[in-house]
Amino acid sequence: MSGRVLVGVKRVIDYAVKIRVKPDHSGVVTDGVKHSMNPFCEIAVEEAVKLKEKKLMKEVVVVSCGPQQSQETIRTALAMGADRGIHVEVSGKDYETLGPLQVSKILAALAKKEDAQLIILGKQAIDDDCNQTGQMTAALLDWPQGTFASEVSLEKDGIKVVREIDGGLETIKISTPAVLTADLRLNTPRYATLPNIMKAKKKKIANVKPADLGVDLTSRLEVLRVDEPPQRQAGMKVETVDDLVSKLKDAGKV
């Protein structure tokens, strides 16, 4: 089967950065902080490019929703081998409240518009850890979903997906078109090569507004407060088992 793969990528704060909470506790500091592509999105792009190289898919289209800087993330995906990009412009207040619900609506609309056979996303973003976009997109499109994929193989009658679940590994077969979300062990993303980075310059990135897709971006959530996790407290050494049990009882743990 041949066709178009839609890959969603998100621009997030780089994983190596120390996150700091804003003084007014309304969010985290993002100004002047290094951003890069969400690691799970990198894995998703790599999987899509691999499918194209195996000639199982014809075209890889990369989508990102966000402000102007999201184009950098799209360029990175193009340098890895995607064919073209779509930048859905969302900025300001809308961007601050942009969540999985809104993004999945956008992706669903784009999937219909671009006539995609497959949507591959990262399983979750490392900034909000929602793990919802893939599932919501599948629901909106009424497509089957293969989430937490650690192995994907396209077959004549569908897609075989090995999923990482709490109990181990689960193998399912789903029909196309479908939504997949990439887990850590799906593949190892390639480095972009210098020639590919130069070729990426010539690839097109289309600009789209959410309104053009008929998507309503209003959020149903309101963030009240953001705090750091509590500082790890020192432990306590006890001499006997009885001591331990009584201390646990006092702390209400037993």
Added chain:
Amino acid sequence: MAVVGPLSRIARIGSTFCRNNSLIFSRSSQRRGIVSCIDPSHGLTDEQKEFQKVAFDFAANEMAPHMADWDQKEIFPVETMRKAAQLGFGGIYVQPDVGGSGLSRLDTSIIFEALSTGCVSTTAYISIHNMCAWMIDTFGNNEQREKFCPDLCSMEKFASYCLTEPGSGSDAASLLTSAQKKGDHYILNGSKAFISGGGDTDVYVVMCRTGVKGPKGISCLVVEKGTPGLSFGKKEKKVGWNSQPTRAVIFEDCEVPVTNRLGEEGQGFNIAMKGLNGGRINIASCSLGAAHASVLLARDHLLVRKQFGEALANNQYLQFKLAEMATKLVASRLLVREAAKALQENHPDAVSLCSMAKLFVTDECFNICNQALQMHGGYGYLKDYAVQQFVRDIRVHQILEGQFVLLFVKMTAISRTKTASLDLCRNQRGDEDDHLQKSADGILMSLFSWITRTFLQHHMWSLCVYWLT
């Protein structure tokens, strides 16, 4: 005012974000350039940022975890370098038609700076390899380019640059290795010293004497490993740069086909000097990467280490010192990038700018790394901590590819005009052996003492003036 940015932030973060003390060998990811004021991606185009990102990622994932191992076991990391070559790092400024990436000198500088944060020694070797590949690409004829460049760009074969001899370092034009023409071969006799990669590499770009004394009698030959008469000395034991072997290269009646000569007879010195311009920017870029990594390591240590009841990061002296290091890092970076741009555009002052960049940046970056080690206290001296390796590895950058003073001074202009202005132009003619004319002597001395006072720390200077033909 310059102190405010990173340091007030550090002071505020201080104890709140203290990591526990298990952060001995700082995670390689810390070197990816997160702090915004010394962010090396300032002022770059989107495409250059992409190059830099790949190089940083490669350095953090493929090089940094092995940096200490390569140093201690003196491993020449062939596989890792070949992986780098697959990304296009084997012939960065070599033309694409023979397998190179065809990028600019500035792109190259950015890439080496980023790679250097992973391992200075390996990156420095990669830069030497690139310089050799470029020399063959630029000065070789089509047969030579097609014979050597594709393998060098893919790092199927490795290259070494052979100019220095036991008797001629700074005074490169006085080299003695002779190449006597016999039919369609040159017979090489002599030896080269301190050759990076020597013995383990496959292609040797050798400067030898085919003609008269001085620079005009020097030619450039490509000698392949396995040629009878080519042998190597023992592997040198070095303070740093241990991931690349250094050996003497010995020629004893070594027969090299005339078809392996790059350019014309007598053009060798010119080729060598042109190669060194880029080589100097590359070495300076490697120093930048080490300094950048060291600043981040120092910052992390200051946040973690507590003395006198609080994190070192709250200490004003250390805050100021760190700010100074950051400032000099940014200043060095700007100079290297300007020199790279000038070289790319063939600016008339390119040679001088490259020399200035190499001179200033290698010194400043060594001081930054040294200071970073000092901030680590006793821990900085342990090999468990990466900072000492940066210090050891970049110390040699102040020595090779042109020691000390390499400002090109137009001797005749100074002696004619008798002014002590720093006129930096390439000399077009001159008597090669007449290095220090009496009339210019006094002016030069005052010139260089001015330079020493105003720009540089107190060193012992040796004068080195080249006549370019």
